Amino acid sequence: MNSSIIITTGIRSSNQLEERALELSQEIHLPYYQRKKYSLQALREMTGAAAILMVSPKRLSLVIDDQELFFHPGLAKLRIKEIQAGKTDQMIKAMDLQEGNSLLDCTLGLAADALVASYVVGPRGTIVGLEDAKPVAEIVSRGLCTYTGEKPELINAMRRIKVMNEHHLQYLCKLPSNAFDVVYFDPMFRVPKTKSSSMAPLRFFANSNPLSNEAIVEAVRVARKKVVMKESRESQEFQRLNFHKVQGGRYSPVAYGVIQKDVF
Ligand SMILES: C[S@@+](CC[C@H](N)C(=O)[O-])C[C@H]1O[C@@H](n2cnc3c(N)ncnc32)[C@H](O)[C@@H]1O
Incomplete structure (x- = not known):
């Protein structure tokens, strides 16, 4: 490509x-x-x-046809505001993520989820994001380092995310057991949720392969507390990858599969 x-x-x-x-x-x-x-x-x-x-x-962006893809904190900013207002964020709940925790985000994408997680774990926590698609990793890592014009807590949460252009299976295999509190996957949906053309650039560049069982086995070894996967609510992926517990907002089209480490 x-x-x-x-x-x-x-x-x-x-x-x-x-x-x-x-x-x-x-x-x-x-x-x-x-x-x-x-x-x-x-x-x-x-x-x-x-x-x-x-x-x-001001930024690095990817352009396909008339669509431009670049890093911006948009949705994450809204979610952080809701957390500040005391509302539940379903991803954070599924992860049971706490201040000071460490998270390995195996499918970083545009880092919206990682940014929310970074805000929650705070300066004592650790967030590492893996992104296989080089151009995506590039725009996101530069965006996270250089984006300005937001409140310090949001900017600091961006700056704390460590981005690596790595395939998650290769990276997981190199890690010792129990290296991160939570290991997270948000793969490209098997069936795209929207036909939105603004997502076209991400679809073009992203690694859209299904998650492998091997990656989940490695993630379970590397996670100290939980492995969490986001997928569309009706997805067969939860079953295929042995996520027996599935949770999330009652009316949300997406859900979170959870593998609790201490039951292994
Ligand atoms: C749905 S997006 C993730 C969105 C992200 N959670 C966010 O909040 O912006 C999935 C991303 O994972 C990346 N990806 C897929 N397979 C991967 C792998 N094996 N290793 C690393 N990244 C991968 C894709 O290239 C894509 O950018």
Whole structure:
């Protein structure tokens, strides 16, 4: 897939931005094209690229057709506000996540769940997020490091998340037993929940393979307390992967499968 991605800058470019884009292209081994005055569409046609990684002054984003994917705290911010107002967050409840805990998020994506978890575990906690798709890992890790303009507690929660561009099975196999309190999976839904075109860039880049039983076995070894998986409520994945306990909001389309470590 990499051959169909190129790197360029936003239309209002500068020498500094071009240098940053060039550096990134060397770092992640994707071809760099000078933006000049070309439209993204023209660049796509000239290069045959399906997708563009665009370096702008404020952010790094992935563009496919007319959709742009970039890191923003949107949904996580709302969820954190609700937690602050004393409401229950179903993911946090399923994880039984506490201040000071450690969480391994095996499917980081755009880090909304990791950000909520980071807020909850606080500065004494640890959040490591694994993302297999290099372009996604890149926009998210840069976004988490550089995003500004929010309250300090949200910014600090972003900065504490450690992003690694790793396949979770390989990473889990390297870890000692009981290395994290909670190990979490939120794979791409087997059946996408929405046809929303704004999710198209993530679907294009994401690893959409089903979770393996081997990954769950490793996760159970690595988790001290729980392994949690988010899936659509009716999903057969809970059964296939031995999540016998499934919980979540009564009217929510998603649910959380839980494997409680101490029953093993
Ligand atoms: C549904 S998204 C996760 C969304 C995330 N929970 C959030 O709140 O933004 C799933 C992500 O997991 C990544 N992924 C899938 N399989 C993976 C694997 N084996 N290792 C690491 N990341 C993986 C995909 O590339 C995708 O970005």
